[in-house]
Amino acid sequence: MTETNFNFTDEIFDRIINAALKEDVGSGDLTTNLIVSSDLNAKAFLKAKEEGIVAGLRIAELIFKKLDPAIKWQQHFNDGVKINPGDILVNFEGSYKAILTGERTALNFLQRMSGIATLTSKFVNAVKGTKTKILDSRKTVPGLRMIDKYAVKIGGGTNHRIGLYDMVLIKDNHIKIAGGISNAVNQVRTNLKAGIKIEVETSNIDEVLEAVMLNVDFIMLDNMSTEMMRHAVKLINGKALVEASGNMTLGRVKEAAETGVDFISVGALTHSVCALDIAQYIENN
16 A cells, blocks of 8 residues: 555644644734633634535644633534535634634634545545545645645545655656666665655656566556556556556546556645635624
């Protein structure tokens, strides 16, 4: 498998949340602190205004509870569930200050993550009936990679490598500087730790044949036509797992999957996401 079996924990999320709150709140929410009494509580809710797949509710909860540990959180949906306009995702109650101060940070995460999960789900549904899995990429917001990849997983996608450190991916520039695919693979294998997988990017049939002869774990078919991908899959014949990459749109992804590739990577899942419309409302007292 080319997916990364990574455990997304509260500790991982906490580090990202701390950075986000430091960025937005800094030394304090000036407006709220000057207007709202510290002993005032409020009831609020998060409401969907658009259809999609929700992701990031745990992140939102952690944000509000970091600002007010006594927040009461009543969640009506779980991450990965389809939501519709008008659905109340969460009712919560606590410090009025905390609810106002945490609103934008919580919504920024929740809207982006739900947008990623929604788009991922569309790609996953598009390849149903095939063996192909949808992969994410490293095309994530710097500092938010774990958040982005978690959202892909929630949307039914598969996480590729987390970073440059957990898998070898030999691309065109590596091949060029090494003097060819064989040289690049052999250089990597000289000092590579046991258990780390090797993937080679190929752009034509000759490169595919060379990669097959080297017994690498994965072969990427980069920006190939559908017919060339189909031919490459037949030549590889199960000797390596096959990933298709490059300009994979919703309109093309089923056709690419039907060539027999094992994976299709889609950078757009995280680099071109449209945030899902979710809003916060404070109930009238």
